[in-house]
Amino acid sequence: MLKPVRVKFLISAVVAALAASMAVLVVHSGPAAAHGNVVSPASRNYGCFERWGSRFQDPAMATEDPMCWQAWQADPNAMWNWNGLYREGVAGRHETAIPDGQLCSGGHTESGRYNAMDVPGDWKATSIGNSFTVSLFDGARHGADYIRVYVSRPGFNPVTTALKWSDLELVKTVPNTPAAQWTRQLSNGVQIDIPANVSGRSGRAMVYTIWQASHSDQSYYFCSDVTFGGTGSPSPSNPSSPSPSNPSSPSPSTSVSPSTSTPPVTGSCAATHAVTSQWSGGYQGEIKVTAGSAAIKSWTVTLTYPGTAPVAQAWNATLTTSGNTVQATNVSYNGSLAAGAGTTFGFLGSGTAATPTVTCAASI
Structure with missing residues (x-):
């Protein structure tokens, strides 16, 4: 007969093992925190995601x-x-917190x-x-305590040199601007367009670009490579999902055009599945979520x-997987949809x- 202490130990071990196995079933999507980035001129990592996210x-x-x-x-x-x-707790001391290079x-x-x-590099x-x-x-509608835009001084070459604070010249400062006052109000966040000269x-x-978000003490830092001599930079309007691959080059993967048709929404929301690209051993999928005749606050696919x-792996959604079923729920910035509006997540x-x-x- 087992002693009470040993029985208690065995029960605790079984509970711990079950908890661990359940944790494995939960897949947290990226980006996990869903904040933001400079989308034009694209920062280094957003540019890589935009060009290669569907063909990584x-x-x-x-x-x-x-x-x-x-x-x-x-x-x-x-990517x-x-x-x-971003970093937390910098308290405005950017040059102290972040070393040259x-x-x-x-x-x-x-x-x-x-x-x-x-x-x-190039x-x-x-x-x-x-x-x-x-x-x-x-994406999270933090707004800004301030935004600072710098341009590297003449003679700095990003192809050969890592950026230092002394290489920068401040060309634009945006003061405190709540998210409700940003230039574009999007279904999956907000966007501010900052003119500079x-x-x-x-x-x-x-x-x-330094973005001091109006959320705790979060400071964001973005490097965008540019060539002066053009006519201006276009401004993407909706950076919600992997953008498009580079159309100029062949790819060994098979590109699949997702269906663009959206079936009628008879309930609170509808969702459609598409395969956007395939390769040996894997593929990329996309789910489009569309609200019904009334606005919704959150959704689960x-x-x-x-x-x-x-x-x-997924982005723009949080996943829970069990056997042959996956439940995807919205993240903080794409759950609220106006009537008939849509959003996407990829995996x-x-x-x-x-x-x-x-x-x-969906919840209404």
Whole structure:
């Protein structure tokens, strides 16, 4: 007969083991915190995500976009979590908290996740004019205590040199601006378009943006590679999901065009599934969520597969996986949808692309 102490120990062990096994079933999507980034001229990690998020395993990246290639190899989460490059508790002492040579990684923030952003090299540069616009996306609607836009001084070469504070010249400051006053109110966040000017500039340079969010003491740091001499930088309006691959180069993966049709919404919400790209051993999928005739506050999409759920990683949603079922719930910035409005989340699947049964439920 087991003694009471031993029985208690065995029960505790079983409970701990069950808790551990349940934890494995929960997959937290990236970006986990969902904050924001400079989307135009694209920061280094957002630009890599925008160009290669749907083809991140394409070996063509190594020759067509070698700086993104080294960044994906160093830590792919720097791109999947393109909106998490921030530090806390800096209290405005940016130059003290972040050493020279580490400005693009926020001083090796997030345990070094973004360190590859500091590496000098021929990063893809956006062509802009001497009058240009910096577009900052805020997915969590934090707003700003202030935003500072810097441009590297003449003579600085980002291809050969890591950025230092002495390389920068402040060209624009935006004062306290609540999220409700940002330029664009989007379904998945807000965006502010900041006009800036320099004079007599040409050639390669760096635009450096500091966003002091009105949320705790969170400071965000973004390096955008630019070439002066263009006519201005376009401003993306909705950076909610992996944007598009580079159309100029062939890819060994199979590109699949997702369906653009949206079925009538008969309930509080509807969801559709599409495969956007495939490669040997995996694929990328996208789910579009559309609100019904009334605005919704949150949504949950259930994916039921014929076999074990193949979903391995996701963004713009939080996943819980159990057997052949995946439940995806909105994150903080994309749960609230106006009547008839939509949002998307993406995921990576293993093996051959499988088509699940898709259902959607929402709170109104």
